[in-house]
Amino acid sequence: MSVTNLYSTGKIGCNAQLTTDVSGVLNGDVIITCKYAESIQTTTLTPKVKVTTEISIVRVAEQHYLQWLHYKHVRKNAQVILDTRIVHRCPPPSRYSSSMGSLHTAQLHIKGLLVSDAGFYFCSTVGNKLKREPDVSQLVIKAVSISETSFLTSPLEANKPTILVLNVIRFYPKKIEVDWQMGKKQLQGNPVLLANPHCDGTFSATSMIAFVPQAGDHDRTIICHITHESAKVRKTLKLRVSYAPLPLTVQPQEDIVKMEGDLLELRCISKSNPISKMSWILNGKVLLAKATTHLRIRVENVSLSDQGNYSCSAENSQGTRTSSVAVNVIGSVQPGATDEHTGLAAGISISVVLLLTIVTSIATYAFVRKRRMAGRQAEEPMYVVPSQPTVDVYETLKVADSQKPSTQKVHDVIYANTEQIRKL
Structure with a gap:
């Protein structure tokens, strides 16, 4: 986890020394140590009175009460956060407490760290002027990972505009980025990101984007990539889109x-x-x-x-x-059916058959007659009429003509065939 130094540009002081860099976690506890040995002056003593001198130094240290001071950027703006004299007399409920670490050091205890606790700390003895600036400790707050992410969406309907909302809960520091994607493409729209502070110094953010779902978006997945100093988080949302029946x-x-x-x-x-x-x-x-x-x-x-x-x-x-x-x-055709369509079809069929029969009969008659005529011309003798014909010649010609079929006979044959077809 990376450490965020929010106040690295602050000034410690012209003669002060930054002796300690302390890291803390929000809502955690931290101890800051301050050296003040230079504020107790001892005289040069002979070895015979060495023990007596050490006892005297302890008494002097106990008589010099401490003040703990805190500032953000400039030392002259430092504020007293703890005065040991007041604590000894009437200790109020406080997140700060002080203790003597040794003859040369004091310790400041801070409980339940807040973002506002970040900055510079030093201690000063009351009623005793230092020969130089005190040593200063810098407290920095580590980045806080995102504790929770959640989508807040209303029921989605095809072709109805809506707003997709992603909540990112409790993180620190404030800077955060949210990227909306569907599949491998950027989700169209202009997302809005709002960050809100909490009392403990952390933040929560809300990212929103306008969206018009389509029927084809049902069961598709939207991915949010969250980028923060503490970590990168990937959050997915499977779409449930209501839509009317598509073409059947x-x-x-x-x-x-x-x-x-x-x-x-x-x-x-x-x-x-x-x-x-x-x-x-x-x-x-x-x-x-x-x-x-x-x-x-x-x-x-x-x-x-x-x-x-x-x-x-x-x-x-x-x-x-x-x-x-x-x-x-x-429907299938049944005997004796009187259906109008069936009767019409039957009548048309009979007419067609009758017409074909007539045509066939005429063609057959013409063919047979032609054959007969050809045969008679080959078999019958030629009749040569003399310049002065006799009565016998005329009789022979009459007999030959009488053997040819007449027109009336042809009509009789066609009529007889037609009657037979109708009976069918």
Whole structure:
């Protein structure tokens, strides 16, 4: 532990000698020794009267009462803190007391040291003029380590300005520094540091900084680095930030199409502090509600009554968040069903099949006719009409023409095919 010399610039005196440097601890006790042998003058004696001279010196010392004086910087401003004559007559309650250490010294006892006790001390005999300045002792107070640190914070809410407060209790000397950090970065803002003295000379300090917490700051850590002469202290604060539910995650995220009898499964994920009450709602009816971060709904053998708009809701003291997904269910086709949509689809299908059949029949007829015509041209003899045709020639031509299919026959075939398709 380092020693703080608060009064090193003080003046001892023109002829005084600084013989002792005494260190003390706040609220502790200390003893300061003063030599005053030079104030007792003895005459030159013969060896025969040596014992008598020593006894005489003791009596002289007891007859010279002492005064203890204390000053901060300049000796001429010294004040008497203890007069042994007054103590002997009527000792008052005091932190100071004096005792005779030996024939040449006296001791000053100080109990419960205060910061104000730091400075210079010397003693002086009453009624006896010194030939020189007395010896002076300097008392310095050691640095006092920080006894306690604590955070004082109000409940934190996202996007709501607040003030973070750090209290540093009982330290000495006064100079102290506090640095605010979050993670490895300096916390934004201008911190304020106030130091307040105590009666015993120690100090307490309060450091404050403005802060606007965000939802992402929840569970993050703020670190305060405290620098003092006595030690370096690291204090941490884990943030607890209240915030409304963040945008919900619904799975699947797109609208759903299911067939009757299929399995329907929906999930909803919420993040908030405190934990939200989550609900699944279908067409205004609550299907499931629970305080959680993950809510799942499962419907087996889904039916037409299960289709609609499914909404997931998350609510806590900070707010509400909702997300939804549409579910469509397609029913299976039953015999004799009179559903309007089913009938329309069936009618369209039949019309398409009929049209394709007609087109196919016409194409087939054209192809077959073309083949027949090609074959007849190859097999039938050529009819050469003479310049003067006979009656037999005309009869032969009539017979050949009668074997060709007529237009009426083609229409009859197409009509017959159409009737068969309708019966289907």
